[in-house]
Amino acid sequence: MMLPDFSHPHFAEPAWLVLALLAPVLLVLLMIYAGRARRRQLARLADPEFLAAMLRGHSAGRRHIKQSLLVLAIFVIGLALARPQWGEREEKSESLGEDVVFLLDCSESMQAPDVKPSRIGRAKLAINDFVQHYSHGRVGLVAFAGQAFLQCPLTFDYDSFRDALNAVDDTTIPVPGTDIGRALAEGYAAVAKNDRRKILVLISDGEDLEKASILRAKELAATNVLIFTVGVGTPAGSELMMTDAQGNRTPLRDPQGQIVVSRLDEATMRQIAEVTHGTYQPLGPLGQGLNRIRSVLENEVGIRSFVSARKEGVDHFQVPVALVLILVVVESLLGTRRKVTEGGIWSGWSDPRPHPSPLPRGEGESVPASGGSPSAGIVVPTDRSSLREVSHKLPLVVCLFLLSAAAQAAENDSEQPPTSRELFNQGTQKLKDKNLHDAETALDAAVTADDGALQPAGLYNLGYVRFRAGQEMLKNAPKAGDLGSQSGANQRLGTVAIKRADTALAADDLSEIMEAYQFGRLTSHSLKQMQTAVKNAMDTNDKVMARWLRSWGDFKSALELKPGYENAKFNADIVDRNLQALKKQQQQLAAMMQMLGNLKQDLKGKMDALKKKMPGDDPGKGAKGGDEDDGDEPKKPDPNGQENQGNEGQQQALTPDEAMQLLSSLHSDLSRKLSVSDTQAEPKKKNGRNW
Numbered sequence: 040m041m042l043p044d045f046s047h048p049h050f051a052e053p054a055w056l057v058l059a060l061l062a063p064v065l066l067v068l069l070m071i072y073a074g075r076a077r078r079r080q081l082a083r084l085a086d087p088e089f090l091a092a093m094l095r096g097h098s099a100g101r102r103h104i105k106q107s108l109l110v111l112a113i114f115v116i117g118l119a120l121a122r123p124q125w126g127e128r129e130e131k132s133e134s135l136g137e138d139v140v141f142l143l144d145c146s147e148s149m150q151a152p153d154v155k156p157s158r159i160g161r162a163k164l165a166i167n168d169f170v171q172h173y174s175h176g177r178v179g180l181v182a183f184a185g186q187a188f189l190q191c192p193l194t195f196d197y198d199s200f201r202d203a204l205n206a207v208d209d210t211t212i213p214v215p216g217t218d219i220g221r222a223l224a225e226g227y228a229a230v231a232k233n234d235r236r237k238i239l240v241l242i243s244d245g246e247d248l249e250k251a252s253i254l255r256a257k258e259l260a261a262t263n264v265l266i267f268t269v270g271v272g273t274p275a276g277s278e279l280m281m282t283d284a285q286g287n288r289t290p291l292r293d294p295q296g297q298i299v300v301s302r303l304d305e306a307t308m309r310q311i312a313e314v315t316h317g318t319y320q321p322l323g324p325l326g327q328g329l330n331r332i333r334s335v336l337e338n339e340v341g342i343r344s345f346v347s348a349r350k351e352g353v354d355h356f357q358v359p360v361a362l363v364l365i366l367v368v369v370e371s372l373l374g375t376r377r378k379v380t381e382g383g384i385w386s387g388w389s390d391p392r393p394h395p396s397p398l399p400r401g402e403g404e405s406v407p408a409s410g411g412s413p414s415a416g417i418v419v420p421t422d423r424s425s426l427r428e429v430s431h432k433l434p435l436v437v438c439l440f441l442l443s444a445a446a447q448a449a450e451n452d453s454e455q456p457p458t459s460r461e462l463f464n465q466g467t468q469k470l471k472d473k474n475l476h477d478a479e480t481a482l483d484a485a486v487t488a489d490d491g492a493l494q495p496a497g498l499y500n501l502g503y504v505r506f507r508a509g510q511e512m513l514k515n516a517p518k519a520g521d522l523g524s525q526s527g528a529n530q531r532l533g534t535v536a537i538k539r540a541d542t543a544l545a546a547d548d549l550s551e552i553m554e555a556y557q558f559g560r561l562t563s564h565s566l567k568q569m570q571t572a573v574k575n576a577m578d579t580n581d582k583v584m585a586r587w588l589r590s591w592g593d594f595k596s597a598l599e600l601k602p603g604y605e606n607a608k609f610n611a612d613i614v615d616r617n618l619q620a621l622k623k624q625q626q627q628l629a630a631m632m633q634m635l636g637n638l639k640q641d642l643k644g645k646m647d648a649l650k651k652k653m654p655g656d657d658p659g660k661g662a663k664g665g666d667e668d669d670g671d672e673p674k675k676p677d678p679n680g681q682e683n684q685g686n687e688g689q690q691q692a693l694t695p696d697e698a699m700q701l702l703s704s705l706h707s708d709l710s711r712k713l714s715v716s717d718t719q720a721e722p723k724k725k726n727g728r729n730w
Contacts, residue, residue, distance in 0.1 A: 081094075109366075112363050148246055149271065158271045165322060178197065180200060183222035241308070244303050245305060
């Protein structure tokens with residue numbers, strides 16, 4: 040027979056011993072207070088002589104025993120919560136493979152084509168190949184440029200990692216530049232909770248614009264961080280290309296006008312690796328550098344397999360829990376009544392008639408009949424018919440005290456902030472009621488509460504709410520097709536206005552110049568209104584894209600927390616397709632805005648030329664305000680409190696049909712000249728002009 044091991048007795052959670060000491064003290068104080076309150080209540084009920092007879096069936100000793108059992112039970116509950124342990128056992132845990140976090144440079148220099156298809160394209164292919172053949176540990180991804188963000192936390196779900204990797208491009212990090220120091224800090228944060236050695240793989244061309252990478256690497260070397268560096272590119276380098284607003288690829292130039300050439304900085308990459316006792320490898324045209332790092336991780340002794348052994352105390356909290364159950368059961372079975380015999384059997388409160396001592400007779404007084412109650416020295420409340428009812432209500436003070444404490448605790452609980460589950464339920468109900476704003480607020484708070492059981496469902500609902508909010512914003516925005524047709528009509532109108540101005544300038548005729556100027560003003564206002572509509576549509580699209588990007592991130596996070604969440608994967612794909620379509624529409628609107636701006640600028644130049652040929656500072660009623668042809672000056676109200684309806688009509692954008700009608704009506708007046716009075720002399724011609 041094996042004897043139990045009582046070595047190394049201790050408490051795993053000693054903080055609960057405070058409860059084991061304070062709770063019994065508080066309970067004793069409560070019992071003392073209840074006892075005093077009970078005695079005061081009995082004193083108001085009857086005289087002391089009568090109380091002694093009335094309480095003969097009550098055992099004060101048994102009450103003290105019951106109270107002692109409750110106090111002891113509370114004390115033992117505190118001991119159980121402190122988790123008493125004695126004896127030891129050894130636990131071994133084994134895990135295969137290293138956790139690897141890739142730090143991928145996605146700055147503009149990674150678009151250089153000196154490595155085919157590009158530096159970042161070659162790096163992504165090499166990482167995918169690494170993950171495909173590395174099946175022993177978790178992998179994570181940090182993308183960085185001028186800033187660094189964790190794109191995929193450490194995970195065994197390699198498919199999700201590949202999705203996050205494939206989504207990285209030169210637009211992933213909006214902050215330009217290359218800050219390797221930030222990337223190292225973000226990578227360390229991703230593996231900071233790992234008790235084992237921390238592996239970071241830096242993939243970059245080494246152009247550290249912030250010059251903080253070496254200092255950061257020295258700091259990480261003291262925290263058991265191992266950094267492998269992989270250089271992407273060639274020492275000769277390549278010219279950097281950029282995409283302009285029209286989508287054309289042109290060389291990137293520095294402030295001095297010189298073409299920027301990006302080269303691989305192997306010295307920086309090698310120094311970062313050596314500081315943390317890692318190695319530097321060039322990526323190579325086929326990704327051989329990452330393959331060599333994978334071989335090191337898989338074959339080095341002590342890296343592939345980790346076996347940890349530790350001794351822990353053996354929990355024996357079940358012993359005090361069993362003792363608590365015994366104490367509670369015994370306390371509930373133990374009563375406080377006792378049997379009293381005096382000239383017969385009196386079973387406690389069953390007979391409310393005590394036997395008082397003889398009372399002195401006074402003059403005119405009579406002795407109560409046998410079985411009656413004495414009338415001297417007893418004050419009985421009129422609302423109690425018997426002492427049985429009085430005896431059952433003796434613990435009322437204790438009950439009221441406990442109920443008051445419970446009510447106070449409930450009130451305190453009601454003042455506490457809602458739990459994550461309550462927030463989740465509120466957000467889901469708001470979503471059913473189509474109150475998207477309140478639903479997003481509640482669900483975001485529920486997800487932030489970090490409740491692992493609710494986070495996948497909360498992120499799923501939050502992604503759906505944000506996607507629907509973006510759809511609601513697009514309902515009120517003008518359609519791209521309508522803007523395209525209106526823009527086409529305004530472009531044709533602007534072209535006609537420019538041609539008409541050229542014709543009037545060539546003819547050097549005042550009437551044609553006046554008509555061309557008026558037509559140009561109307562066209563300029565219409566172009567400005569069209570630009571405003573296109574800009575509003577672009578602003579709306581930007582807001583919708585921001586919401587949909589967060590929605591996509593919510594669905595991907597739900598899939599990460601709950602692998603195999605098919606609905607989240609399906610919705611993430613739908614959001615991604617909508618984002619791509621919206622991005623194309625945004626590019627079309629940008630091109631539309633550029634063409635309208637160029638056309639409006641050309642028209643403004645023609646109108647300035649026309650205005651120079653018009654006599655006087657005031658070219659006439661039709662030309663008034665020519666300097667403000669863009670409509671920038673605010674419209675002044677009529678002195679009578681009414682707006683000028685004619686000016687208001689000129690500020691409205693023309694529809695395609697109205698623009699064509701205006702073209703037709705003005706075209707018919709091309710041959711019309713200014714009327715001249717019969718008595719007015721013909722103006723003299725100067726320099727070929729007709730005035």
